[in-house]
Amino acid sequence: MAVVGAGIVGLSTAYALLERGVPVRVYEQGAPGHAQSGGASRIFRHAHDDPRLVRDTVDSRAVYDAWSEQLGVQLISDDGAVAIGSAVDAKLPLLAEAGVKARRIDGRELAERLPLLAAYEGPAMLDERGGSIRTTAMVAALTAALGPRLVTDEVISVRPVGGEVEVRSGGSAHRYRSVVVCAGRDTDRFARSVGLSLPVDHGAHVRLTFALRGEAPASLATLQDSSGEFGEVGIYAAATPGNTAYAVGLSDATGGRADGSLLAAGDLADHVARVADYVRRALPGLDPDPIDVRHCWVTRLPWSEDGLAVWERDGLLFPVGHNLFKQAPGLGRKLAAAACGEPLPDALRPEARLGAPGV
Numbered sequence: 001m002a003v004v005g006a007g008i009v010g011l012s013t014a015y016a017l018l019e020r021g022v023p024v025r026v027y028e029q030g031a032p033g034h035a036q037s038g039g040a041s042r043i044f045r046h047a048h049d050d051p052r053l054v055r056d057t058v059d060s061r062a063v064y065d066a067w068s069e070q071l072g073v074q075l076i077s078d079d080g081a082v083a084i085g086s087a088v089d090a091k092l093p094l095l096a097e098a099g100v101k102a103r104r105i106d107g108r109e110l111a112e113r114l115p116l117l118a119a120y121e122g123p124a125m126l127d128e129r130g131g132s133i134r135t136t137a138m139v140a141a142l143t144a145a146l147g148p149r150l151v152t153d154e155v156i157s158v159r160p161v162g163g164e165v166e167v168r169s170g171g172s173a174h175r176y177r178s179v180v181v182c183a184g185r186d187t188d189r190f191a192r193s194v195g196l197s198l199p200v201d202h203g204a205h206v207r208l209t210f211a212l213r214g215e216a217p218a219s220l221a222t223l224q225d226s227s228g229e230f231g232e233v234g235i236y237a238a239a240t241p242g243n244t245a246y247a248v249g250l251s252d253a254t255g256g257r258a259d260g261s262l263l264a265a266g267d268l269a270d271h272v273a274r275v276a277d278y279v280r281r282a283l284p285g286l287d288p289d290p291i292d293v294r295h296c297w298v299t300r301l302p303w304s305e306d307g308l309a310v311w312e313r314d315g316l317l318f319p320v321g322h323n324l325f326k327q328a329p330g331l332g333r334k335l336a337a338a339a340c341g342e343p344l345p346d347a348l349r350p351e352a353r354l355g356a357p358g359v
């Protein structure tokens with residue numbers, strides 16, 4: 001088997017093949033985890049608008065636990081995921097239905113879980129088994145586990161030939177029973193080369209990291225703010241390891257084209273200004289001068305910010321979506337199973353529009 005791309009989806013798929021004892025080669029043109037999967041920390045949250053995706057996230061959390069054990073690394077903090085804003089009331093019943101430990105919290109507990117947040121009395125909830133994903137440690141542990149199976153090489157073409165799939169890369173040409181293309185923003189380019197047109201919205205994104213003022217708290221939850229109380233309705237934030245810094249971003253992305261050009265190059269600078277303003281208003285526990293920045297591409301499906309689907313063609317699998325870090329271990333096992341000939345779960349087929357609310 002082969003996997004194109006060593007971002008978190010490719011690494012997770014390859015590791016899941018390893019768990020099955022299946023030989024695998026992973027092609028990566030750069031450093032593992034340097035593209036959309038780059039930078040410290042991500043939010044692990046169970047809450048989604050689509051109950052199917054809530055269930056998939058519960059499955060993925062269980063795989064995170066198993067891999068933490070196997071790899072000897074804590075992959076998600078124990079600090080929980082907090083959400084504030086009226087959307088909380090719609091999230092809680094879906095979480096209860098899926099058996100997720102989540103509950104409303106009052107202002108006192110909110111201040112405990114998020115000591116750097118300004119006073120806020122509106123709706124707030126805690127997802128107890130959510131938390132901050134240790135992204136760098138996870139990429140390093142999976143890369144180490146794969147060892148020489150991960151090669152630094154750029155894939156130029158993939159092509160179904162005589163019941164197999166041919167992969168041509170900078171330094172070689174090989175054939176495989178099945179190939180999973182986890183090439184992030186390049187996945188739809190490979191799909192087009194085998195006649196598949198994927199409805200991917202390309203965009204660019206920026207996130208800023210701020211140092212905490214004073215002592216690092218023992219526990220620091222992640223944050224999603226849709227309240228508008230502090231001037232924004234799409235804020236997400238997660239602590240970096242050690243809780244000495246907090247990475248804050250807007251869930252918006254600037255519009256882009258498949259050729260890599262941006263619709264409005266100035267948007268990223270606007271987003272930086274909006275995040276900095278938000279931090280000054282909402283997070284007085286942070287030093288307002290950012291200590292780090294993360295720019296990256298994002299690939300979204302038209303039916304939801306959290307949309308996820310897998311296209312299939314003659315031994316090739318093309319997973320596409322956004323906010324995939326939390327889904328990667330569970331998705332990786334499903335892609336490994338499909339690469340080994342098992343049926344792809346119906347919910348992952350494009351027509352299922354996984355992630356769309358109210359489907």
Ligand SMILES: Cc1cc2nc3c(=O)[nH]c(=O)nc-3n(C[C@H](O)[C@H](O)[C@H](O)COP(=O)(O)OP(=O)(O)OC[C@H]3O[C@@H](n4cnc5c(N)ncnc54)[C@H](O)[C@@H]3O)c2cc1C
Pocket residue numbers: 004005006007008009010027028029030031032033034035036037038039041042043044153154155156182183184185186205206207236249294295296297298321322323324325326327
């Ligand atoms: C700032 C930011 C914040 C985010 N926050 C969250 C969050 O809180 N929670 C969450 O779950 N998700 C979050 N996400 C989304 C998540 O990080 C991505 O969905 C996920 O990392 C995508 O992983 P991937 O493996 O699909 O893509 P990538 O990480 O982009 O990996 C694709 C890999 O393929 C390689 N590649 C491409 N073409 C070739 C080729 N021709 N030959 C060889 N290799 C190739 C690339 O070099 C790259 O390493 C966030 C993303 C960003 C950028």
